[in-house]
Amino acid sequence: MAFSHNSSTQIASNDLRLAVGRGNGDIEIWNPKFNWTHELTLFGSRGRSIEGLCWAINEGDSQPRLFSIGGSTYVTEWDLKTGLPKINYDCNVGVIWSISVNNNGNKLAVGCDDGSVAIIDISGGFGSMEHEMICQRQESRVLSIKWFENSVIGGCADGRIRCWSLNKDDRGRIVGTMRVDKSKTESTLVWSINILSKRKQIISGDSTGCIKIWDLETFTLLQNFTTHEADVLCIVNDFNEEKFFTAGVDRKIHQFNLINLNQKNKNSKWSHTYNRLLHSNDVRTMVSFESKGYNLLVSGGVEKSIVIQSVNQFNDGHYRKLSLNQQISNILINQLNNLIIMWQDQTVKIWKIQSNTKYKLVAKLSLNDDENISHVTINDEGTLLSVSTMSSVKVFELIHNSKKILVQKFKDEQFNSIISSCKQSIIYNTNKFLILTNNDELYQFQIDISNKTIELINEVEFEESSDQSLTYLNNIKNMKLNHQQDKLAISRFNGIIEIVDLNDLSSIKLTTLENIPHLIEFSNNDTLIVLSEDNKIFEFNIEKSKDLLTSWSKRNSDFLPKQFLSLKDKPEGMFVDNNKIWIYGKEFLCYFDLNLNIPISKMYKNTGISKKRNRDGLTIEDDEDDEEIDDDSIESSLKQNQINRLRQQFQNEPIQDDEKPFWINLNYRSILFVNKLSSDLIIIERPISNNTPAFNLPKIKV
Structure with a gap:
């Protein structure tokens, strides 16, 4: 997960959005206003999961840019207007495990499974990614990565935290290494790191369940906590860097607070204060956002639900779960034939409701395409079914008999050359077909069932x-x-x-x-x-x-x-x-x-x-500033x-x-x-x- 804007003391931007990556490759765009609205879904494809997300806002950008990684050597920038990837950039390194953007929003750092860290220049604006350099390679996977000023910090699969400098004198070289405690039975993985820029500290979480605080200037250990009973997968801090939160496989979210001794930063210590059990399974990701009047801590994982709670009232404040149930429905109904149509990923299933209120599966479609289904529609008579992805629109004839529904596909090359994408569609008046493309163009077609053709009629202006x-x-x-x-x-x-x-x-x-x-x-x-x-x-x-x-x-x-x-x-x-x-x-x-x-x-x-x-x-x-x-x-x-x-x-x-x-x-x-x-x-x-x-x-x- 990733928020589009950084925390601040100002009123939250109207453009604030939360991007949520799912295991099936989809990315959801949520608006936190008015009880959280699921506005968009950027559809993924078979065998791809979203393993990392980040937004970048450069001085020349009019709106935040969204980047993702997912089990490949590519970094993808998304076009929110069309819902399609704007560019897939091959980093020419190993499979990417982690991604981070610098404070200026003009560079990306990605950590790979071959031990390399690649720096990508994105200062050219929307759709621009250029290779800058590959840092000094080491042998272990870079599982987590963060920027600090002009250097990159990475948590690796050999139990070490490494610092790569991007200064001119030692550009791309490893200038510091920290080593966490090793497990006696298996290799130790540094799953998560977080940077406290104001205090120049690193927080690390590893597969032994340990939380460690490191000094960024001397690369020495300051404090050690063993509060978790299993792997620590995510760490996030508040805006003032006076508290941070950790979570992982043991399902609990822990809070740590800063205790100032003699009111000096160098004598400040961290103390474990609270923990909450709000998830029923692993917590894989956690983000925070603070603005004038609001402080949000958002977490998610295997449970599929998004959990929202307060940063300042973590110990006993309210919390909310946004369930997997999409506000963009993936279910259709055909009243004339008592049909229920549901789709997920590349599969469409059709059930028939019997007169005795029982239901029966009468048809199942599995697409050969790798892309996830974006939309499905059926006509009132239940004879035509359209299944759309972000790269194709397929039309099927449904032939009803007593036990099941036979499905026959239309093959019209001329139609396929005109329409290659669809966000929404409607079949009406038996054979009239409306298609809304990714560019928000609305076309009207007519379907000839006997000849299996689809003819363009006109476009709505x-x-x-x-x-x-x-x-x-x-x-x-x-x-x-x-x-x-x-x-x-x-x-x-x-x-x-x-x-x-x-x-x-x-x-x-x-x-x-x-x-x-x-x-x-x-x-x-x-x-x-x-x-x-x-x-x-x-x-x-x-x-x-x-x-x-x-x-x-x-x-x-x-x-x-x-x-x-x-x-x-x-x-x-x-x-x-x-x-x-x-x-x-x-x-x-x-x-x-x-x-x-x-x-x-x-x-x-x-x-x-x-x-x-x-x-x-x-x-x-x-109305944040209004009184009750x-x-x-x-x-x-x-x-x-x-x-x-x-x-x-x-x-x-x-x-x-x-x-x-x-x-x-x-x-x-x-x-x-x-x-x-x-x-x-x-x-x-x-x-x-x-x-x-x-x-x-x-x-x-x-």
């Missing part, structure tokens, strides 16, 4: 947008068809919502939201429902002759129940059924009835809109006649006992998908996963 600070902010985030399948709604990361007429492919701008539209969906009345990042719900009329906001939205969007606005779990999906907006997340399922108004009452705690949620400090808000405002002060600040008018309006609207304007259930665990199937709701939950065996910690029974 969009207005050019001004440059943004992050390259992908103008990208399309969501695409949804209306029920008549003649209108397409799209939303972008910059808040713009547009409506495309699929008859003439004309596009009009509907509105621009202040916050990013998280989910969009058409209602049965052909209005557009939008759920924004801050859990606000809006209903828009898409016809120019009507007001932009519907009467329900005018009445209710500013008075949503506080129970919904303050949800800790991010909404992961939304659909509309019989004028009810159904919304679900990892542990909740709720609905809003578009035919009923939400009461203005203390029971709903929505007499006014609070500028802040119940904060736990684990997500970054826009309680419900009483909000109500008094509103126009009293407005509240009275709304209350009177609600009193004049009779509600039957079985009608509820809002309903929520918080008793679910690990929901993957919810939607309407036939006359019922189908809820797919993630089973308890069988992880690899974890380190067996001693248990105390009381």
Whole structure:
């Protein structure tokens, strides 16, 4: 994992992102605002895992650049706008095990399994990587690497920590070596190192579970801790370098604090203070970020979940787990044939729900391509299936029989020459095909099932947008068809919502939201429902002759129940059924009835809109400097006649006992998908996963 910006005492940048590398080669881009949003996935390929990530910001760069390594001799720079690698640079050394960027953001250092350290110049800007030098080689793998001023520190597989100088006099040579304690039964590996620049100290963690503090000037040992019971895999420090955290195979995260003796740095000592057990398996990576009002410690590993807690309140503060459940769903439903489609990596599976509520696997597709699947879509009739990767789009005909589904592939060379990538796609009106490419170009095709051909009809023209600070902010985030399948709604990361007429492919701008539209969906009345990042719900009329906001939205969007606005779990999906907006997340399922108004009452705690949620400090808000405002002060600040008018309006609207304007259930665990199937709701939950065996910690029974 890696944060795009360094910690500081200033307000966090709007461009702050967290990159998370997965074992299947995918990289997720998370926005820490509004309860953490999974914005993008950069798709990997078969046999590749992400073993290292770093962001670089040079003086000439307009936005941070993302680099990754993964079990090869290549360093990859990613283009966030297209989701594709911008450049794969071969370092001409052994397989790369570690990567680090210097403070100026213009050089990379990579440690390799042949014992070499390569320096790469990236000062040329986006997409530029040039060989600078290969440092003096030694015989052991360089498992961890960090920059310090004009030198590189590496932890090696022979139990040694080496310092390579990049000064002119001894350029590339090893100028210092430190040796950790050796294990009697196996070789000692220095898995992790961290540099305290202000104090000129090195912190190392090795396979014996030892934490050692070293002097960077004399390369001598200052302190030694044996708090871990197994390998130490990651180390991170706070902004002021007054505490650091370690974690590894034994699942625990340990905190160490600086104790100043006589208020002099040279007499300062480190002390082990706390530890927490929040992971169920190995902790492989840990990063921290601090800004004005916020301090985040983020960790992850074999458990697959991302754990977020506070740097300053580590011992007893709140924590949050971002589950593996993606906010970008990998599940589809076909209501006409009672089909559930799920995809992962290079495999697509199709299940059929039987009349007795049992389900059966009726088809399985395994792609020959190495790339991970980016998107899958199916038409309403269940006869056409499209499977897309970042380098190809494949269309299949589905032939149904009593026991299984036969799959036949389309082979159209002309179509393959036109389209080579796809981020999202939709098949509608039986055989019309919309494809959104990596360059955010939207094409319309027509599929001829009998002749197995795919013909280009036209391209949707969009207005050019001004440059943004992050390259992908103008990208399309969501695409949804209306029920008549003649209108397409799209939303972008910059808040713009547009409506495309699929008859003439004309596009009009509907509105621009202040916050990013998280989910969009058409209602049965052909209005557009939008759920924004801050859990606000809006209903828009898409016809120019009507007001932009519907009467329900005018009445209710500013008075949503506080129970919904303050949800800790991010909404992961939304659909509309019989004028009810159904919304679900990892542990909740709720609905809003578009035919009923939400009461203005203390029971709903929505007499006014609070500028802040119940904060736990684990997500970054826009209004960092505002003071807390309680419900009483909000109500008094509103126009009293407005509240009275709304209350009177609600009193004049009779509600039957079985009608509820809002309903929520918080008793679910690990929901993957919810939607309407036939006359019922189908809820797919993630089973308890069988992880690899974890380190067996001693248990105390009381």
